[in-house]
Amino acid sequence: MxxxxxxxxxxxxxxxxxxxxxxxxxxxxxxxxxxxxxTDPPGSGPLVVAGRRWHKGVLLMTFEGVIGRDAAxxxxxxxxxxxxxxIEPTGDPDEFHDHQLIGLAVETVAGEPVGEVEDVLHHGxxxxxxxxxxxxxxxxxxxxxxxxxxxxxxxxxxxDPPEGLL
Numbered sequence: 001m002x003x004x005x006x007x008x009x010x011x012x013x014x015x016x017x018x019x020x021x022x023x024x025x026x027x028x029x030x031x032x033x034x035x036x037x038x039t040d041p042p043g044s045g046p047l048v049v050a051g052r053r054w055h056k057g058v059l060l061m062t063f064e065g066v067i068g069r070d071a072a073x074x075x076x077x078x079x080x081x082x083x084x085x086x087i088e089p090t091g092d093p094d095e096f097h098d099h100q101l102i103g104l105a106v107e108t109v110a111g112e113p114v115g116e117v118e119d120v121l122h123h124g125x126x127x128x129x130x131x132x133x134x135x136x137x138x139x140x141x142x143x144x145x146x147x148x149x150x151x152x153x154x155x156x157x158x159x160d161p162p163e164g165l166l
Contacts, residue, residue: 002040003099005030006080011072012060017051018072020059020080027059030082040079047080096150104157106130106140109148114138114166117157128157138166 006027009019024030031037031052039045048064066072098120106114106128115132126142140146140159149158 002038002081002083004040004079005037005082006059008061008075008078008080010076011069012055014069015062016066016068016072017060017062018066018075020061022059030080031059031061037080038082040081044075044078045080047075096152100152101128101142101150101157104150104152104155106157106159109158109160114159132166140165 005022005024007021007023009021011017012019020031031049033049033051035049036046037049039047047066049061050064050066051062053060063075066075101117101120104117106117108114115130115138117128118131118137119129120142121127121129121139128140128142128147130138130140132138140161146161146165147157147159151157
């Protein structure tokens with residue numbers, strides 16, 4: 001499974017530098033000079049990082065072989081991706097990567113099926129987007145009080161929703 005770690009934005013200047021919307025907690029590691037990064041669409045890469053710098057809170061990057069504003073513009077909208085297998089476990093038993101949660105079956109503490117985790121949103125508080133058959137999707141705050149058990153090996157997640165949440 002591919003995970004997006006960045007999205008190339010507009011060119012910056014005339015020498016091939018681009019803005020990058022960072023979608024990783026580890027930009028220094030993921031975008032190290034010399035790193036080869038896969039792309040979506042695949043035909044745009046892989047791209048090799050030639051340089052990177054922060055400018056007014058925005059990551060600016062250059063890639064080998066991308067010279068000039070026109071070449072940089074051709075990359076606009078390209079997603080920078082990694083394979084989920086390349087992500088190390090966090091070491092914290094209560095911390096999970098989004099790709100580990102997506103696809104898990106959701107059931108209540110009483111064992112009643114609820115649906116499947118479709119996405120994880122990060123809007124101040126992490127929310128699980130749960131697809132339910134024949135019903136509207138449910139948004140469940142990803143907190144220990146409402147999600148007491150995450151069983152990755154068993155492919156399931158247990159929720160204890162307050163009345164009215166589902």
